[in-house]
Amino acid sequence: MNKLQDLGKLVKEASYELAKKTTQEKNDALQFIANALRENSAFIMEENQKDIINGKEKGFHESLLDRLLLSKERIYDIADALEQLINLNDPIGDEMEAWDRPNGLEIKKVRVPIGVVGMIYEARPNVTVDAASLCLKTGNAVLLRGSSSAIHSNKALVSIIHQGLEKSKLPKNAVQLIEDTSRDTANEMFQLNEYLDVLIPRGGHKLIQTVVEKASIPVLETGAGNCHLFIDETAEEDMAVKVAINAKTQRPSVCNAIETVLVHESWDERYFKHLLEALESNNVEVRADESIRNSYPQLKEASEEDWETEFLDKIIAIKKVSSVEEAISHINRYGTKHSESILTNNEMNRVKFMNEVDAAAVYHNASTRFTDGFEFGFGAEIGISTQKLHARGPMGLEALTSTKYLLFGEGQIK
Amino acid sequence: MNKLQDLGKLVKEASYELAKKTTQEKNDALQFIANALRENSAFIMEENQKDIINGKEKGFHESLLDRLLLSKERIYDIADALEQLINLNDPIGDEMEAWDRPNGLEIKKVRVPIGVVGMIYEARPNVTVDAASLCLKTGNAVLLRGSSSAIHSNKALVSIIHQGLEKSKLPKNAVQLIEDTSRDTANEMFQLNEYLDVLIPRGGHKLIQTVVEKASIPVLETGAGNCHLFIDETAEEDMAVKVAINAKTQRPSVCNAIETVLVHESWDERYFKHLLEALESNNVEVRADESIRNSYPQLKEASEEDWETEFLDKIIAIKKVSSVEEAISHINRYGTKHSESILTNNEMNRVKFMNEVDAAAVYHNASTRFTDGFEFGFGAEIGISTQKLHARGPMGLEALTSTKYLLFGEGQIK
Numbered sequence: 001m002n003k004l005q006d007l008g009k010l011v012k013e014a015s016y017e018l019a020k021k022t023t024q025e026k027n028d029a030l031q032f033i034a035n036a037l038r039e040n041s042a043f044i045m046e047e048n049q050k051d052i053i054n055g056k057e058k059g060f061h062e063s064l065l066d067r068l069l070l071s072k073e074r075i076y077d078i079a080d081a082l083e084q085l086i087n088l089n090d091p092i093g094d095e096m097e098a099w100d101r102p103n104g105l106e107i108k109k110v111r112v113p114i115g116v117v118g119m120i121y122e123a124r125p126n127v128t129v130d131a132a133s134l135c136l137k138t139g140n141a142v143l144l145r146g147s148s149s150a151i152h153s154n155k156a157l158v159s160i161i162h163q164g165l166e167k168s169k170l171p172k173n174a175v176q177l178i179e180d181t182s183r184d185t186a187n188e189m190f191q192l193n194e195y196l197d198v199l200i201p202r203g204g205h206k207l208i209q210t211v212v213e214k215a216s217i218p219v220l221e222t223g224a225g226n227c228h229l230f231i232d233e234t235a236e237e238d239m240a241v242k243v244a245i246n247a248k249t250q251r252p253s254v255c256n257a258i259e260t261v262l263v264h265e266s267w268d269e270r271y272f273k274h275l276l277e278a279l280e281s282n283n284v285e286v287r288a289d290e291s292i293r294n295s296y297p298q299l300k301e302a303s304e305e306d307w308e309t310e311f312l313d314k315i316i317a318i319k320k321v322s323s324v325e326e327a328i329s330h331i332n333r334y335g336t337k338h339s340e341s342i343l344t345n346n347e348m349n350r351v352k353f354m355n356e357v358d359a360a361a362v363y364h365n366a367s368t369r370f371t372d373g374f375e376f377g378f379g380a381e382i383g384i385s386t387q388k389l390h391a392r393g394p395m396g397l398e399a400l401t402s403t404k405y406l407l408f409g410e411g412q413i414k
Numbered sequence: 415m416n417k418l419q420d421l422g423k424l425v426k427e428a429s430y431e432l433a434k435k436t437t438q439e440k441n442d443a444l445q446f447i448a449n450a451l452r453e454n455s456a457f458i459m460e461e462n463q464k465d466i467i468n469g470k471e472k473g474f475h476e477s478l479l480d481r482l483l484l485s486k487e488r489i490y491d492i493a494d495a496l497e498q499l500i501n502l503n504d505p506i507g508d509e510m511e512a513w514d515r516p517n518g519l520e521i522k523k524v525r526v527p528i529g530v531v532g533m534i535y536e537a538r539p540n541v542t543v544d545a546a547s548l549c550l551k552t553g554n555a556v557l558l559r560g561s562s563s564a565i566h567s568n569k570a571l572v573s574i575i576h577q578g579l580e581k582s583k584l585p586k587n588a589v590q591l592i593e594d595t596s597r598d599t600a601n602e603m604f605q606l607n608e609y610l611d612v613l614i615p616r617g618g619h620k621l622i623q624t625v626v627e628k629a630s631i632p633v634l635e636t637g638a639g640n641c642h643l644f645i646d647e648t649a650e651e652d653m654a655v656k657v658a659i660n661a662k663t664q665r666p667s668v669c670n671a672i673e674t675v676l677v678h679e680s681w682d683e684r685y686f687k688h689l690l691e692a693l694e695s696n697n698v699e700v701r702a703d704e705s706i707r708n709s710y711p712q713l714k715e716a717s718e719e720d721w722e723t724e725f726l727d728k729i730i731a732i733k734k735v736s737s738v739e740e741a742i743s744h745i746n747r748y749g750t751k752h753s754e755s756i757l758t759n760n761e762m763n764r765v766k767f768m769n770e771v772d773a774a775a776v777y778h779n780a781s782t783r784f785t786d787g788f789e790f791g792f793g794a795e796i797g798i799s800t801q802k803l804h805a806r807g808p809m810g811l812e813a814l815t816s817t818k819y820l821l822f823g824e825g826q827i828k
Binding site: 016019020047100101105107114115127159193197198212213216218219220236238239241242244247250332354355356358359360361362363364365367369370371375376377387388389390392393394402403404405406407408409410411412413 | 422430433434492496513515519521528529607611612626627630632633634635650652653656657660661664746768769770772773774775776777778779780783785788790791801802803806807808816817818819820821822823824825826827828
């Protein structure tokens, strides 16, 4: 047995202890961890500075350094988030269904923890506490693998989590960090089926693709968002401009921002002109299809690649379509099954679009920016699933649970 | 693009058409297929004979030839099963949850088809119709890959399914068979993420392991069953003997049969003797631990490997344990998280066992043989999931569905 397997075994054993703990015991542990984070903020910032200095030496971009940074305020925010988690309902133990069989067997379906969650993520050290606390709340042990660029911060945070756990009734080993961040340990982690029940990658497209391709452990895929807004013939001008600008510019770097606008060719041309003007005045680069460029030759041309691209920037592709069917077919071809919206006053087109578009969240007359565990009212978010198994769309605490059938008999045999 | 990708694209396109169909249209198609199977039973048997002759030439075991065989009676049974499926509730379109947000957004969670199911299975040709019909009922298209030894039967069955589909309003391309059964097409199928939403392997341990290890598409793992019966100190003699014999011998070759009996060391020694006698008179080979062999030296010794083995035969391993905790710990170490049972009149031990044993189905005072979609009352079964994501335990029609969020707004922006 090598080191990673030892660690896996340790976490697996802790998961069985953890699964027995009450909601109160789990909430107490979250409070102890929140307290320990606040009390040790100076130590955490000190260790974080080592990562920041290394990052500067390696020439990291400002935005990356900012994601790495743990200020006192940010540490207190992390502690606050832990306390908010305490107030959320604990899904573990919920009886989901119960029924009797003709032979007298009584069957109950109850919620249980998944077991051990493997979390693989990039430079944001806040994910360390976020992931650990969501797992603890749902009775799951967690094996964390962060980025080498945040290793000092992650080690510090996990040592503080351990301080909190030691004061609680939860097993300290339920949260473990892989300190060796080499590619070898990642590849080994992908195959640790004996000890890990699920892998959750959090980060960019490349990280997620690597995990999906290489892991034999089931993966909860949280993916890219190539999201669309379809402005139908009957869409109101004000709403269309307001929603398009919001969905594109309110935070262009996130997965639920839109990348392409599809406009019905019969939508009022004056409205369309106003939409283009609004985008321009919001500094959005427009890439348009040929039919639009016939009337607006100053616009950049949209390439085939643009329809497939998640720009994550103030760039938008625009295409005119002749029908709701063409819009649906474009979205099902180029979309990433994340969030899609139709603006229309035509009930038939609304129903058709909402039924036939293949995506986790389909909107009528609203911005796609609401696809988010907090906006959905879950109070927490593990990520946004773009796959179709287990969980689809924003994942709250329930996505970190499994189920178990309990069968009560009186000696029944088959 | 090669052939398999063409086929994948075809099925994917058909899946969007299929997803729009009503319950009535899907049920009509199932009836047309059932009729076509009965009408063409002679043709199917003729094609099936080619596989049987090939199998005999290759020296297949009698039991394998029997699994391959399609008699008129079996074809009619398959058609009957299709008609039973018609009567089951169609889960697609069910509204699972609905709620409003403070900003006025209305959110609904509805059941939708998964999309395209990839089914990989071994010699039983009945799986071809079974898998196709379960998929059609739930609005999923399916790409089938059976065994080369059943290729004539599978081609015949799919041609008959197509005959049925052509009479219906469902797209014929929604059911496709990979006719090239080489290893290359299997490996390629494992990576067909663009067109397949899930892979379901049905067959032996080796097939399932290969799919789990090699596939980048999410897999619904249906696994082996190393199931246990724990006879606690207070277990009733009659019930213990009856349940042990049933769970071991009623059908030893299936996954929900037991492989190991754990007996509390304080259980009445006379009862234990009767249990051994009952196993012997049912021709079950007993492999016992050392403490038991001290009293019954004639018994075979259980090796470490025996605790891990799914015998699928009239062989049973028996071990004495000193407590419910030891039983739980043995099961969580050696079990495959399938079906586990405790026989006890001690309420505390019952609760402890049912809570702490990590398995899809945990029984009190009953045989493990009820872990089955039909015994659970689902009316159909895709398989029995031993993983913890998406579905755990017997999988009925709902396991072939995903969900989608529909959001209704009035121009909301973030």
